[in-house]
Amino acid sequence: MPLDGLTIKVLTDELKELLRNGRVLKIYQPDEATVTLQMRLPGCTETLLLSADPVYPRFHTMEENLLNPQTPPNFCMLLRKYLEPGRLLTIEQQGFDRIVQLRFETIDELGRPAELSLVLEIMSRQSNLYLVDSQGMILDALRRVPGRDILPGRKYMPPSDQGKLDPASLSAEQFVDEIRLMPGQTPVWKWLADSFQGFSAAAAKEVLCRAGLDTRTVRSELAEADWQQVQKAFSSLLQEVLGGGNPAYYPDTDDFAAYTLTGRRAQPFPSTNTLVGAVLSLKQSFKQLTEAKGVLRRKVGQHLKRLAKKEAIHNLALQEAEHAGLLRLQGELLTAYFHLIPAGASEVQVPDYSQDGQLVSIPLDPRLSPSANIQRIFKRYH
Known part of the structure; x- marks a missing residue:
């Protein structure tokens, strides 16, 4: 089942208490849909995962460290610029909808106090993560969507609640x-x-x-x-x-x-935070494993096809090599008995000096002249 608004309500309340006043130490973006925030709290450090994955969007704390690219993506660099070392003020849910806002107190480029927000929309394939200023203007988004006007410098407009009641x-x-x-x-x-x-x-x-x-x-x-x-x-x-x-x-x-x-x-489970982290992280890992298996299966299949083609070419070459001695003999016999080859013949019988003069039949191409037939046989031999 998806992460619904009621579960998000409980999760938001838990993380609000756990992470309030946490200082942002470092921000990472391990993949195109995921951002992690390392936050310093009294006596401990917590890592908050924010995922806009199209299948398993979620947010929760985590203990394990994810692999991060050597070069941080642009969105990650932007978050580092604006949110490090900001302080988390609160986490709020928009009504009971699947929209969560993390409000940070930070310092702007002129050294003045400023408030910025990370807004996570948990909307299946339309899931997204935004950095928004205090005036509600989008600084950037994990996924830019021109059709919905999700672009830097535009006003952030949450999706319609479709007239649903609180x-x-x-x-x-x-x-x-x-x-x-x-x-x-x-x-x-x-x-x-x-x-x-x-x-x-x-x-x-x-x-x-x-x-x-x-x-x-x-x-x-x-x-x-x-x-x-x-x-x-x-x-x-x-x-x-x-x-x-x-x-x-x-x-x-x-x-x-x-x-x-x-x-x-x-x-x-002891908390909704641990529940969501355990269940959805496992599902995400299984999805990634399935996708990796699919990619590997396709690559192996393509490689096997290439090998099959090479094998067919080599087998043909081996077959021709096995007949190379016969082709050389046929070419030499036709050259020796050139005068016995009638024009337009499909085969000719000539004495074989290697078989005590026994007559052997040599197939010819009736469309070619005697000399052209000899050249064709020697070409196949070489």
């Missing part, structure tokens, strides 16, 4: 009123996922499980008493998230979440 701002009565407006044949889980920020399909179906309803339930199948049950389940899930969550991995379905998934075997 789940924390809705009262119980307002929630029930929203249910009343739902079209009759709409699956309830889809309505939840489409109407509220942060609710993935898994979170929406979890609401129905907590309400004691089938996840395939549509609006017309809800009794008025069910409305209250859905609202209570919705509130229960939201309060669990706002209270710090219950991070766990669910091995039977290969899912993970910062909240409980009812009726599934769970493997608890």
Whole structure:
């Protein structure tokens, strides 16, 4: 399952407390989609990973060191210029959306205090990371997207929230009123996922499980008493998230979440930060291994094709070498008995001096003259 807005909420709250006032020591960019920030905190150093990978975008702290290129990419050099040695003020989530802002206090080129932000959009293939100034202007982005006006010097505009509601701002009565407006044949889980920020399909179906309803339930199948049950389940899930969550991995379905998934075997984690780091880093490593295997398989296949062509050429040369002695003999016999070769003949029989004068048949090309046939045979011999 993807990293949804509810899990990001818990993760953001955890990292806000863990990394607040951390001093940026060094910034690296190990690959085209990933940036790491080494941060000094009282008594320890933490490394924060920010990934805009199109398959596994994420952010979390990490203990291992990634391999970094000898020459830092341009975006990495820009971050070093503006953020080292800045201080992290806070980490904020935009509502319950999959947009996270890291605000830094730093010093500008004139030595004056300044505030800059790293904005991470966790949007699958559209995931991106931006460096934005205090006026909301883009200094640069990990991926420049002209079609969305994601270019240096342009105003940063977050993606549309598609009119989704903030789940924390809705009262119980307002929630029930929203249910009343739902079209009759709409699956309830889809309505939840489409109407509220942060609710993935898994979170929406979890609401129905907590309400004691089938996840395939549509609006017309809800009794008025069910409305209250859905609202209570919705509130229960939201309060669990706002209270710090219950991070766990669910091995039977290969899912993970910062909240409980009812009726599934769970493997608890001490924090959402460690959960996201462990699960998504492993998935990322497996993806990279699969991609590397594919590249290696293609290269080996191409090399085998080249070797097969060379083998065919060498086999042909060996076959011709095996017949070289016969070709030389045929050429010498035709030269010796040139006067016996009729024009336009497809073969000729001549005495073979190596076989006590026995007649041997030598194939000819009837389109060629006798002398041209002799030249053709000697050419094949050489």
